Amino acid sequence: AQKVTQAQTEISVVEKEDVTLDCVYETRDTTYYLFWYKQPPSGELVFLIRRNSFDEQNEISGRYSWNFQKSTSSFNFTITASQVVDSAVYFCALSDTGGFKTIFGAGTRLFVKA
Amino acid sequence: DGGITQSPKYLFRKEGQNVTLSCEQNLNHDAMYWYRQDPGQGLRLIYYSQIVNDFQKGDIAEGYSVSREKKESFPLTVTSAQKNPTAFYLCATKRTGKNQPQHFGDGTRLSIL
Numbered sequence: 001a002q003k004v005t006q007a008q009t010e011i012s013v014v015e016k017e018d019v020t021l022d023c024v025y026e027t028r029d030t031t032y033y034l035f036w037y038k039q040p041p042s043g044e045l046v047f048l049i050r051r052n053s054f055d056e057q058n059e060i061s062g063r064y065s066w067n068f069q070k071s072t073s074s075f076n077f078t079i080t081a082s083q084v085v086d087s088a089v090y091f092c093a094l095s096d097t098g099g100f101k102t103i104f105g106a107g108t109r110l111f112v113k114a
Numbered sequence: 115d116g117g118i119t120q121s122p123k124y125l126f127r128k129e130g131q132n133v134t135l136s137c138e139q140n141l142n143h144d145a146m147y148w149y150r151q152d153p154g155q156g157l158r159l160i161y162y163s164q165i166v167n168d169f170q171k172g173d174i175a176e177g178y179s180v181s182r183e184k185k186e187s188f189p190l191t192v193t194s195a196q197k198n199p200t201a202f203y204l205c206a207t208k209r210t211g212k213n214q215p216q217h218f219g220d221g222t223r224l225s226i227l
Contacts, residue, residue, distance in 0.1 A: 006156075045157075098212065
């Protein structure tokens with residue numbers, strides 16, 4: 001069975017601090033897909049990044065970076081120099097080989113204080 | 115504008131009443147999904163549809179029903195059999211392709227009167 005664990009329920013930081021959101025997954029598939037989504041207070045989930053299981057290259061996009069390590073089944077998300085607008089709930093998600101069903105973690109609520 | 119429209123934004127249900135949540139998309143995506151989100155929890159899959167006139171149960175389908183008569187529309191009915199319907203409901207679509215992300219609507223918040 002597939003599973004996504006986001007052990008951090010809530011994180012609170014002060015603006016300009018760096019913060020890392022952890023994501024650990026379980027799957028028996030050899031091919032799978034990982035995603036991060038952001039859910040601001042408005043409620044709509046916004047896609048941030050995807051990673052295929054065969055591509056372990058880390059990625060940086062502005063203040064966001066992602067560290068994918070198959071050896072530890074982790075796909076962590078780091079926000080550098082956090083801003084108040086980063087306050088949201090962040091979800092890590094895993095899709096199976098077929099790509100149709102996606103399992104979501106419980107989410108991490110990030111509070112960035114000015 | 116291209117996107118996903120969920121309506122209504124807020125919905126109230128009386129005991130024993132069926133209610134239908136609307137989800138319409140103009141992204142031309144083949145797959146559509148309904149999720150339920152409870153406070154402090156992740157998204158749980160209710161139903162999904164890969165093509166018109168076909169849909170599959172997700173992990174928590176009991177007490178819910180759907181239809182997919184048109185590519186653009188995937189309404190969700192919360193029946194009286196769903197004993198704890200109070201939640202935030204999210205509709206999503208996905209383009210064909212295994213590694214494609216899902217796109218989400220703004221959600222409908224359903225409450226019991």
